[in-house]
Amino acid sequence: MDLERLFKPKSMAVVGISKKNPLSPGRIVLLKNEFEMNVKVYGIYPNGGNIEGIKLYERLDKLPEIPDLLVIAVGPDDTLNYIKDCANLNIPAAVIIGGGFAEIGGKGKKRQEELEKIAFENDIAVLGPNCLGVYAPPIVDTIFLPTERITRPPKGSVALISQSGGVLVDQFFVKFNERHIGVSTAVSIGNRAVVDEEMLLEYFSQVDPETTNIAFYLEGFKEGKARKFLQLAKKSEDTVIVFFGGKTREGKVATQSHTASLAGDFKIIYNALRQHYIIQPHSERELLTCLKVYDLLSHKRNPFGKNVITYGNVAIVSVSGGHAVLASDMLKKYGLNAIRFSQQEKRKLKSLVNSTIQDIASFNNPIDLTGSVLDRDIENIIRYLSDLDKIECIILLLLPYPPNISFQIGSRIANIITSKKKPIVCFVPYVSKYSLIIESLELAYIPVFHSIKEAVQAVSALKERTRVDNLKIKNLFWERST
């Protein structure tokens, strides 16, 4: 199936437009794509006419061209008729917004079977039913909620696939925006009658050049699809992340493991995924942290190169003792290690800071430079730590409250990091007045988080990706040598 026509259509048609109700889903999708997106969009309406200057066509076969994609926003029985039209007219892709299929059981289930039959026989890439569809900036957006009401994430490297449309638009879009995580394509798969997680993994991994991180928010694998999914993940050059949301993870995974013919216990599934080089965050927040750090470091111009390699050996730099302790205490839980400084290194560190703080600062790991810190103390320490090979990553807890920290501190750190190329993750409080500092760091591709926990999680995410990448490389050598 040609998923490219689904996600990068040159033209699309919309059915289910209301002339009376300006908020009908079909009409919102029509106007949104006409006025906000790049795709050429046609509206279908039985009597023709026009809406806000857009000419409407009476039937699909009256369109001046065969569209790549049909967005269907009508009741379930009419939907099936439109899918038949796709078959007859060779329309290669469709998004079905409405419900009334397998999710209601009974006759809905039969409808879905018929839908699947037509789609597979005619090779139509059908997304849904019962879904929000696709948001693939700047090309297409089939989300029927008014743009001004939702929050759109920026463009980036993450293909985001969600079984729940509500969670996609609310939890993910809002938090992606807050954290500046960019999507290549966001997909709401709904009932996943035809296009499912396996096809999507294949497409984003092997076809789509914009995607380097593929994230799934699933309640469970589709029946019979787990094995193929794992094989695809194992071969993928992209980073594959799976998070089981919805019901308690244990319960959900146990349920689906049965249908997916894997042993029915969470630990086993977890290990199976782990062995197939899939990254599994432990919470939604950790999922967001992973995606932020992977997305930011996917930029070609990031100073650390394609893959940041870390086995978890960190140095923590703070200007507040309390924050240093909190971060330090979290390291173990996340499999990280604060490397020890030798006496000589401690003396050197001490010599690098202003005389006021030499006796009150702490030069163990964590390093606490105290509230009397100056910009150049932070610079000197970061520069020195960057040259220590045993430190793989720096965690900088940058509270801008001490009176002598200037608002140039972000770009001053960015300058050092850009030349030294030592991976660094920062914590800066999420307060709008500090956006100058935050932006100067992130412009240099230095990830900034707004809680200590997320900063620690971010390094753990890099460590986990290092593990996965190493396994993939080993696997590649092994395959070549056999």
Added chain:
Amino acid sequence: MDLERLFKPKSMAVVGISKKNPLSPGRIVLLKNEFEMNVKVYGIYPNGGNIEGIKLYERLDKLPEIPDLLVIAVGPDDTLNYIKDCANLNIPAAVIIGGGFAEIGGKGKKRQEELEKIAFENDIAVLGPNCLGVYAPPIVDTIFLPTERITRPPKGSVALISQSGGVLVDQFFVKFNERHIGVSTAVSIGNRAVVDEEMLLEYFSQVDPETTNIAFYLEGFKEGKARKFLQLAKKSEDTVIVFFGGKTREGKVATQSHTASLAGDFKIIYNALRQHYIIQPHSERELLTCLKVYDLLSHKRNPFGKNVITYGNVAIVSVSGGHAVLASDMLKKYGLNAIRFSQQEKRKLKSLVNSTIQDIASFNNPIDLTGSVLDRDIENIIRYLSDLDKIECIILLLLPYPPNISFQIGSRIANIITSKKKPIVCFVPYVSKYSLIIESLELAYIPVFHSIKEAVQAVSALKERTRVDNLKIKNLFWERST
């Protein structure tokens, strides 16, 4: 000791002012209180003179009055001399900002012993050393960080006592502001040489009329103080909340339990606190949730009266199926229960919504009104649920994405709740464009949270307070009858 002079001084003096360095702690405290706070403030400087129009006095004994409070921002040895001055001049309270005491061991420990001796012999309420001191709006603020750099929480009912100054100013002030949690007084206790958690609990519980919620962020109890603290908590009419932060809770509590003469295992401490009617959140986020809901419902005009009583029987109302499931799945973990509707009640609920959604909405608990919901559907459902006695609290997951939800929805719900007085907790996404909805709800004292988890935690916090209040009442009867 007279803590009122510490937290509500009519006059204060500051020592440790630099004429050269505009960012010296003493100078920041002087200017901050002169220009931003209500207290009468005097500066002490050996040669007199003035700073920004504020006359400086050469010595404490040259001041036109004996100040209520002395803020000391000098080195540790000079600090001791100033404490002696307090004794000689009968200054009843002091804040010691600087360190160099017990926290550095050795001679620092001796200094602290001397400090304690003078303070206790002369009845001086000394806060610190090694602390940020007091923020008691609108009277006094001894936090030596520039006001424009930090975030100040609004005025409210919470006395917030923190062992870590950094955590107080960063974690708490920032998040209190974000969540609109108000403080009566915020206290950084530092080394708590003299004024400690027990004295503070006594003061806020028995003296301060503005405080109705007393929250402690401790690493552990001060040696020998746990038992008295527990007795005070048991008798307190205020809600007492304790959270052990810093190192892993288990480890910390185990350590301090020894010194506090309680058995050295977390479970035992936890139960001891629970038996003494202290609320113990499980995470910092849950702590914030508790404080937000307790603070908002401490307002005299809140429609639910002084104490919201709930044993955890809730109804969930959502406009997104995914969100409904997420909330529903969390109930059990937080000890809550989604009450079951009878067939008759379900029929009634169905009859209350517009015909478009009658067949697609779900009228189990959670109720899912779908994206085709209208304002008046939500109103009708809330009104009906308010009249059902078996529902103690409503959890409303209010995503404003569906196109027909208006921006009046907040005040429309507030109107119903104000007349029906049924406790309700809302989730609304944390996106600035929805502030109109959020503000209309919170103006009516309806707590709004920005994650589903926090909305569920909030009801759990009310249930826990109900348990504690019931125990306190029982205890009172028991004491009276014996």
